[in-house]
Amino acid sequence: MTLPLRILLFYVNHLKPKVDLNRVAPEKIREMNRKELQKIGSIIDVSPCEMERVEEGAFTATDGTSISYRYYQPLEMGKEGKSILFFHGGGFVTRDLNSHDKACRRLAQENRMPVFSVAYRLAPEFKFPIPVQDCYDAFKWLVSATADLGLNPERITVMGDSAGGNLATVVCLLSKQEGGIAPWRQVLIYPTADARLCYPSVDSLGKGYFLTRELMEWFVMHYQRTEDDIINPLMSPLLAEDVSGLPPAYVCTADLDPLRDEGKAYAEKMEAAGVDVEFQNFRGVVHGFLNLRRLCKRQNSAMHADIAAFLSR
Structure with a gap:
């Protein structure tokens, strides 16, 4: 673990004011997160x-709601018509397009692909399965819009971190279930895969490493x-009876992340079912390192290189 990351963890664990999650409304938590991100x-x-x-847009969800997205066009575009549909993390309750703006820019630049980042509706105002349906609607919208955008409907990668990784693979499950065009690839960055919170790393790493068991339980509750x-x-998705036939997957985990074991278990489940899976566990980093490039430069760069190689095939 790098010294800057140790300093961040010391701040989070010992200096940052503690918040009683049971006494603060989710909207207040979101506001606090936005202010902290602006600060650090x-x-x-x-x-x-x-x-x-970089442009803002919107599509219409199944229930008639307008869902916003942000479009990123890199300076140099590939000629294969590939694109990335990105779902941000945040436990289905927090984070937004702005919290993952830098990450989406990097993904667009390093893969020479346009990125569409989706502002799916958040819990608890919009509980399960509304965020799932929003993300599946986003995929179906992008498939239908590719002709106008000069993209290939059969070369869409669904991607996300944490809760967004969960939503990305669930879009693949729904696409398989309903038939038709499916995502070309899935990239799952330290995904949450089992809401029961029953894997050993949840207990062994559930305190002191940024994402805590208490916070995960709060996310699930909402x-x-x-x-x-x-x-x-x-x-x-780890409880899905059949994950065969899903798109090829790149799955990565963080070694100091409570979600580490379930992410690995889901990669192994897909591989056992015949899915082409690439798995990587990054040592010395915590949950959220996609957005910690200055603190986890080596691992972050390695992850981006892995993703670029995976999507270039």
């Missing part, structure tokens, strides 16, 4: 990559609609 964003991450274009939701494969 330049400390934990590097400057944003320059883009050819996301679930009923007690039975946590065993629904669309919330816990």
Whole structure:
């Protein structure tokens, strides 16, 4: 673990004011996160990559709601018509397009592909399965829009970190279930895969490493609609009976992340079912290192190189 990352963890664990999650509304938590990101964003991450274009847009969800997205066009585009549909992390409750703006710019630049970052609706205002449906609607919208955008509908990669990784692979499950065009690839960055929180790393790393068990339980409580939701494969894809036939997957985990074991288990489940899987566990980093490039430069760069190689095939 790098010294800057140790300093960040010391700040989070010992100096940062403690918040009683049971006494603070989710909207207040979101506001606090936004302010903290503005305060330390330049400390934990590097400057944003320059883009050819960054535009806001919207599509219509199944229930008629307008869902926003942000489009990133890199300075140099590949000629294969490939694109990335990105779902941000944040436990289905927090984060937004701005929290992952730098990450999406890097992904667009390093893969020479346009990125569409989706502002799916958040819990608890919009509980499971509404965020799932928003993301699946985003995929279907992008498939239908590719002709106008000069893209290939059969070369769309679904990608996300943490809760976004969960949503990306669930989009693949739904696409398989309903038939038609499916995602070309799935990239799952330290995904949450089992809402039961029953894997050993949840207990061994659930305190002191940024993402805590307490916070994960708070996320699940706000996301679930009923007690039975946590065993629904669309919330816990590790519980899906059949994951064969899913798109090739790149799955990575962080070695100091409570989600480490379930991410590895999901990669192994897909591989056992015949899915082409590349798995990487990055040592010395914590959950969220996609957005900690200044603090986890070596591992972050290696992850981006892995993704670029995976998507170039």
